[in-house]
Amino acid sequence: MHVLGTIVRFIVSAIVLMIVGYLVPQFAVGGFWSALMLALVIAVLGWIIEGIFGKKVTPFGRGIVGFLSSALVIWLAQFVVGNMRVTVLGAILAALVIGIIDLFIPVASPYQTTHNRHRG
Known part of the structure; x- marks a missing residue:
């Protein structure tokens, strides 16, 4: 099921x-x-950033650092994904809108470990 x-x-x-x-x-x-590929690239770039800087810096981390790293990941993804373009301001706005949408439709962090999800 995973x-x-x-x-x-x-x-x-x-x-x-x-x-x-x-x-x-x-x-x-x-x-x-393109959106599906973008979602995959964002997940991979987020995983790399987490590996280098730790969980507090990932797009799934809360606060301004998580928000800015999310915008950076979105902006960098345009160089990997075809049929996508974004400006720096667009990446910041997209990170903001994605954060707002995530409040209503939360998508679990791909970094969450299996034992954390299946406690009990």
Whole structure:
């Protein structure tokens, strides 16, 4: 069931990124497959940042550092994902909108360990 949960998380993330593309003027994703690839790239870049700097700096960390690292990850992802373009301001606005959407549709952190999810 862990694989299915991961697939669902990436699909939901791709849909959220497509919504953000409609809401944020300087953020554009070409379509569903680009958004899905973007979700994967954001997860990988976030994992790398967490490995280097620790959990408090990841996009899933709270506070201004997590917010800014989320914007940086979004901006860097455009160099890996085709059919995507974003300005620095667009990345900041996208990180803000994604944070707001995450309040209502939380997508669990991919860094969460299996034993933390299955306590009991």
